[in-house]
Amino acid sequence: MNRFEQAVYDCMKPTEALYEQTRNPFHRKIILNFWRHVHLEGAGLYDQICADDMMVERPVYRITWGANPAVIEGREGVKAFYDSVGDVVLWNSDDRIAVADWGIADELTFNLLGLGGIMQAIGYDVPDPHKFYHVRSRQAFIWPYDSRALLAGEHLYEDKTSLVWEEVDEAELTTAARVKAIQKDLLDQLHARFGEKFWVWEPDAATV
Template identity: 55%
Template sequence: MTSKYEAEVYHCMDSTFELYERTESPLHRAILLNYWRHVHLEGAAMFEEITAPDMMADDPKYHITWGDSPFQVEGRKGVFDFYSSIGDIVLWNSGDKIAVADWGIADEMWFHQMSTGTELKKIGHKVEKDDGLYLVSSRQAFIWPYNDQALLTGEHLYEDKSTLTIEEIDPAEAMTPARVREIHKECLAEMEARMGPNYWVYRR
């Protein structure tokens, strides 16, 4: 049975592409395409592509406020290791309010995480059952600075903890990490077919 959440994953970056289509600045358009691609690469667990020189600046800095222990990550290797450490957690966003400027992206959204209690505890969430399936949701603000080459220089992720909900859900509603990776890869392939190779690279 298809999870009711699959459609949200397929459409998680619609707001970004809609803004891209309304945007005229070549730099802003390139930033939006980088952001769109980054999120789908992350969902597809394609971390080498995220940290490649055509996507990310040399010395990115991440500031993350998930759970009870905010932390920072520096450098491409640090970013790669951070993504690799997240484990089998399904992530997606919805309800985005997004803006783009020369300095980068600001996006307020609902951010969702689905996984077992064991995996969610690794990133600081407090849940009762290690083997339970949980849906974690909160309102978050993503501030992603970019340089003048439309390369990501960092991520600042801020969580409104007053909106945090952690709900145990029926395993029948689960999306497996493998299925979600497939969805993101479908989206990436469709975009490349539509936009051509290297569509995310900024050309002055």
């Protein structure tokens, strides 16, 4: 396992730590939705992210990555956004995460690993479209939730002053397919740990 794969395996440890110290059952459901969402997204299971038990009927995403800020509305728009990212490895690190009745706030380092041409298409001005780069920046992820603990959107704000990249030797690379497999394994572990429909808020049975 290389350093990038290890980083993907470790990316939700701050979320797990927040869950363990949280006692409010509604907040715990929000955390579990967030946790599951990240693994679903990493595994490419976008339909499950946009299901009725995970997301509101009309989510709103505000994305400020790269050079092309966008507002995305509706589940179909969200799925199209995920599909548009391309063959890039994504993960978060160095999280400072909190939960409240309204949702999740997470200041983190957002990491992308992939071909320079894809990075340029996103809006990152890496030098060579044919080489591979690790691009990272500090970002604030604000994820609002509704009273049913359903995701209402993602507001992703990038600190452009923190943006850096480094060229990565091909011998060090991992693949998007490999990372999808890692995320699927982590998702399976999450389901095995918490059981069926563990992310669904049921006020009359508010224990986790």
